[in-house]
Amino acid sequence: MASSPARDGETRPDGTPYPVAKDEEAWRGVLDPREYHVLREGGTEPAFRGEYTDTTTEGVYRCRACSAELFRSDTKFASHCGWPSFYAPLAKDSVVYLQDSTLGMVRTEVRCAACGGHLGHVFEGEGYGTPTDLRYCINSISMTLEPLPEQP
C-alpha cells in the first residue's frame, strides 16, 4: 500500500510514536508549501535542483522540519544522481525505514526518526565503492546544513 506521512505518520514502523508530533495544520505553519510537499506528503524535488546536491561544506545535516541530526558531511559522496547522497545516517537510529511500493517498484523509504518527515530513499548494491554500498538519496529540501565552525 502506498504510504504517505500525512496519513500514517502517527507511529514509527516499530509502533512507537514519533517524539516530535504535530498535526498537519501545525506542520503547514512551520514548513513552506514546497517543504511540506516533500516532508509530509512524500514528494521528490527535481533532480540537480536541490541546494545541497553538490555541497561539500563540512557540517551536520538536520531535519528541516524538526532539527533532528540526520547525516554528517563526511558520509556524503558524489553520486552524480542529482540528489545529495550519503552512505550512512549520522546514527543508526537517526532515520527509520518503510517499504514504498509506489511508481511500480519496491523501494525503501527513509524518514526522520524524530518527526516522521519524508527524507528520500535508500538504495543498495549500486557499486559506488563506499564503505556500506548504500546510497541514501535525500531531498535537499528535507534538510538544513549546519556548517562546522571555521577551524582557527
Ligand SMILES: [Zn+2]
Ligand atoms: Zn524530523
